[in-house]
Amino acid sequence: MNAWTFESQPGALGDTTVTLVEGGSFCVCSSSGDIVPGGAQGVYHADTRLLSRWELRVDEARVEPLRVITAEPYHATFLGRTGPRPGQAESTLMVIRDRYVGGGLREDLTLRNMSDEAAGCVITMHVGSDMADLFEVKGGHAHHVSAVETAADTSGLLISAPARSRGARVVTDPMPTAVPGLLTFRAVVPARGEWVVTLQVNPIVEGEETPAWFSTQHGIEHAEPARRRADWDRLSPVITTSNRTLAQVLDRSRQDLGSLRLFEPDKPGEPPSVAAGAPWFMTLFGRDSLLTSWMALPLDQSLALGTLRRLARLQGRADDPLTEEEPGKILHEIRLGAHSSASPFSSHAYYGSVDSTPLFVMLLGELRRWGVHEELVEELMPHVDAALGWITRSADPFLYYRRKTDHGLLNQGWKDSFDGINFADGTLARPPIALAEVQGYVYAAYIARAHFAEEAGDQAMEEHWKRHAERIREAFNERFWLADRGYYAMGLDGRGRPIDGLGSN
Template identity: 50%
Template sequence: MTPGVFNAGEPVPVATVGGTVTLVEGSTFCLSDSCGDVRPGSSHGLFFRDARLLSRWELRLDGQPPFPLTVISADAFAARFVLRRPPKPGQADSTLLLVRERLVADGLRERITLRNLGSEATVASLSLHVDADFADLFAVKEGRAGHGGAEVTVAGAELLLRDRSDGLRGLSVNASGDPVVAPGALTWRVVVPARGRWDTEIVVQPSVGNHRVRPQFDRGDEVEDTGPARKMQAWRRVSTVVTADDPVLTQVLHRTESDLGALQIHDGSHDGRPFVAAGAPWFMTLFGRDSLLTAWMALPLDVDLALGTLAKLAESQGKRVNPLTEEEPGRILHESRLGPDHDQVLGGSHYYGTADATPLFVMLLAECWRWGADEAQVRFLLPAADAALGWVDGYGDRDGDGFVEYRRATDRGLVNQGWKDSFDGINDAAGRVATGPVALCEVQGYVYAAWLARAELAEAFNDPATAARCRDRAADLRARFHEAFWLPEQGWYAVALDGRKQPVDALTSNAAHCLWSGIASDEHAAALVRNLGTRDMDSGFGLRTLSASMGAYNPMSYHNGSVWPHDTAIAVAGLLRYAHLPGAAELAQRLATGLLDAAAAFGSRLPELFCGFSRDEFSPPVPYPTSCSPQAWASAAPLLLVRSFLGLEPHVPRRRLHLRPHLPDRWGRLVLTDLRLGATTLHLEAHGTTAEVRGLPEDWELHKEE
C-alpha cells in the first residue's frame, strides 16, 4: 500500500522502529518518541479523523527531558512510558521514577505518576508543553507545512486550541493536580514525600465544528473500564481462541487479536458491526483492498468483521464516472479520508483508483457465506456484488480483451493500482517500468475467483442460469490467462501485460497470488513452486516481492525486493492449495517458519514490510524505515497461516467441514477453541497431519485428509 494516494496476554515491551511508539484505537492514533513526547517538527502527533490535533506534547522534569527506561503495552491503544529523573551530577542512580500511562480513544488521557524511592522528600517541577497545528494527515506524512496553526486561549483551568484557518477543529486540555495553565503549557511544582507518590490526570478532548467529541473514557477510569478495553473484551468474547505449543506462534496470535481489535472502527451503522481500518499510522481508515484481505484472513476469528467491512464498502460503491476521484459505476473504493485537505489530495472524501478491490469484494462475500454469515445479509449484498462484476466486465476491461486493466484517469491518481502501487512497483526482468494500461496477473486471478464465487451463490440461491454464465466466464478467463501470461521458458507467470499486451516478465511474488486464487494449472504451478523456492525469492524470513535476479531488485525498496508479511501469507495459502505438487508443502512450511521468526524479532508484531536481505547476511531482519505498525493485513497474516496449514475450509450452508492439516513440526499442538461457524461452535485440535474436532453436529459431514 502506498503511503497516501499521491506521491490479552502479558504486557510486552513495545517494539518500535526509529524510536517511534504508535498507539491506535479506531480512527484515533498517537505517535510519539520513547519518552512519550510529541516533538514539534516531526511526524509525531495525536491524530483524529485524518487530522493532527497535537503537534507538540513534551514533558519536562525540572526543565529537562526525563530519562527513558522502557515502554510497556498490553494492547494497541494504551502504553506506559517508564522514565526516571536524570541522576544528579556525580551520582550513578536516581530515586525519582516517572510513569506516563497513556490511553487513546476519541481523545487522549495521560496519567503522570511520580514515585519517590528515596528516604527524603523531593521537590519536582513538571511542565507539559502543548501545541496543535490541525494539519491534514497527508501533509504530516509528506513533511509539508502545517494546516494553519492554532489559536490558543486559557479558560479557567482549561487550555483551548482551535484551528486558526477555519475554526472547524479544536481541542481542550485540562488536568488535575492544580496546574498553572498558560498559553502553550501546564506547570506543576510538587513535593513528593519519601517513599511516596504524586499523580495527575490529563485529558485531551477533540472538537469538530462547535461540538466536543465524547471520549471513550471518564476521569478516574481504570484502563480496563474504558471504552477501548470494553470493545476489546467484547471482541475477545466472540473471537476464536487460537493457541499452540510453540510460544512464539501463541504470542504472535495474541498480538494479532489485540491489534485487529484496536484497528476496528464502529461508525454506528450496520447493526453495530465494525469494519477494519488498514493500519497505523497513515491508514487509519477504510481501504478497499487492505480491509477486504484483512477481513478474509480474520474469518477464523469472527465473520461479523467481514460483513461489516463489506457493508461499509457497498455504501460507498461507485455510482457515476468522476475522473478526479476515479469513481466508476460498481467500482469499490481504494480509500476514504476525512482530513481537511481530502478534496485537494483525493479529489473528494473517497478515491477509487484500485483494480483489485472490486473482484476481492465478490470473493469475500461468498467466503462469508461459506463461513456461516446470515443468508439475509448475503442476499442484501448481492446487488453490490453484481454491480462489481458489471465494473469488471465494463470499465475494468478497458479494451474488451477479457482482462482487467488499469490506467489512471488524470495525472493526480495512482500510476499503479494493484497492491504494489508505488510508481516503480511493476517492472520487467531488466528493471524497466511497465507502461499502461496494465493488466496484473494477480488481478486476473481475483476476477477468476470472483466469477466462481458468484456462480456458487447463484447456484445456492436457485439461479442456475447465472451460475452457468459465471462458470463459463471463469473457465474462459482461465484459458486465456494461461495463454497470455505464462512464460514457458522462464517457468512463471508474467507479473502483468503492458499497454502493448506484451508480458512484463519479472519474477515476482504476485505470481504466488495466482496459486491462492486457483487460476494456475497444476502444470504451471509445479514450475512456479520450483522458482518461488529459490534463494532469489526466499529471503529466509519470507518471500521477496521481487526476485534478487531481476534488474530492479533492491532489498531496501518498498515493492522491489522487500518482504511483506501479508504477501508471504497469501503465497503460503496458495502453495498449500497445491500441496499435492512436489515441494509445495515444504516451501510453505519454510516460508511460514521464516515469517514467524521475523515476527519474534519484531516483538511479536509483524510490521507492514521489512527489508528483503538474505537471512544469511542479516539476522534478525532489517526493518524498513517507514514501515507501518500495526498494519491490519500484516497483523492478520498469522491467521491465514493457521487456516492454511489446517486446510480449514468450512461450508456452513452445506453443513460440511474440510480439514487437510500440514502443521509445521515446531508448532506442536494447535488448538482452536470456540470456533463459530454459523450457529455451530467447535473445538479443534491438530498436530502434524492429524486433527480432531469436537462439537460438530451429527448432520454435518467431516472430511479429513491426513
C-alpha cells in the same frame, strides 16, 4: 487525488519510537513519552495531527527514560526518573506516565517520591499543535501556520484551527497555570508518597468537541475500547500448540488483528471493519481490508461482515475523474482529514483501485461458503451485481487499469508504487495494465456469482457467469503463460505485451 503509496510514507520512525493505536486514532512518540516536534510524531485523530508537541519537564529538566510497558495496543506506561534532588547523589523521584490513546488522549502523570523528605517540584508540559493533515505529514509539508490558535481557558488550553474546522481542548485535574503552549503545575510530593495529575486531550471536529474515549468521567475498565478489547479476548478462538514460538506468533497476531478493528460511532450495533495497518493506515482500504478479513475468516467472520457492509455503503454511484469514482466501483481508501492543499479530497473516498471491486464479490462468496450469513447475501446482492457490472463494462476479457487524471495512483494494484510494475530488463510497464492476480480475483468473483445463482435456483444466471469464468481462465492461460521462462507474466501492458518481470503479490 493524493493517495498513500509506499515511497511517500514518512521516513523510518526509529527503534526508540512507541506507537499506540485505537480505531482511527493513534500516537507516535519517543520512548520517554514525549512528542518531539519536527518529525512525524504526534497524536492523530480523524486523519489530523491534534498534537505535534507534548514534552514534559520537571524543574525545567527532561525526564530520563527507564522503561516502556505496553499492556494493550492503546495503552503504554512510560517509566522515568528525574535528576538527583538537592543534596542527593542519586535520583529519588520516579515519573510514571500512563497513556491511553483513543479519540484523543488521556495521560495520568504520577510523581513518586522515594525519599524521606518532601519534594517541591515545578512540572511543565509544553504543548503544541500544527493541526496538520496526514497527507501533509507524509509529504513532509507539515508546518505550524498562523491559522492555528492556542489560548488558555478555565480548563487548560484550547487549540483551534478555524479554517480547517479542527481543534483540541487540553483539560487537567488539578488545574494548572496555563499560558499558550505551556501548562505549569507547582507540586509538593510527600515523603514516600505520590502526586498525580490527569491530562485529557479532547478532539474538536467540525466545531464539535467530544471527550477522549478514556475519559476521566469513568474508570479505565469501563471505557468502550477496553470493553471491546475484553470481549475480543474472551470470544476469540483458543489455539493450543506445544510449539512455543508458534503459540506466541498466533497470540500476537490475534492481538494485532483486534487492534485493527474499526467501529463506526453512529452505528453502535454494526460489526467492525478492519483497517489496513498501523499507524499510518488506520482507516478503511478496499483491497487491504478485504484481503485481511478474508484471511481472518477462520478466526472471526464478523470482520468480513462489517467490511463488506461498510464498503457497500460507499460503493461508487457517479462518474468523477478526480476521485476515480464510477458506478459499481469499490473504493481504494477513505480519509477523514480537513480540506487542505496537500489532500484536497481527503474528506471523500478515493476509488483508484482495480482489485477492490472483484475482491468485494469474492469475499462475499467466501463468506457464504462457510455456510452462514444467507441474509447478508440477499442484502448485498444488488451491490454484487453493480460491482460485476463495473467489471464487465471494463473487462474484455481482462480487467485493466489506467488512472483518470495525473493526480491518481499510477499503478492501482497491490504494487501501487510508480515503479512497481516492470519488465525483466527494468523498463517500466505503461498503463493500461492487466495484472495477473487481478484476473484471478475476477475469475473468483464470476464463480462466486455463479454459486449465488445456483443457490437461488437460477440456472440461466449460473451458466452465464460460469461462461464468463471459463472465458477469462482460458484467455489467461493463453496470454499470460511464458513457456520460455516457466512462469506467468506479471501482467499485460498497454500494447498487450506480457510483462516478464519475475515478481510476486
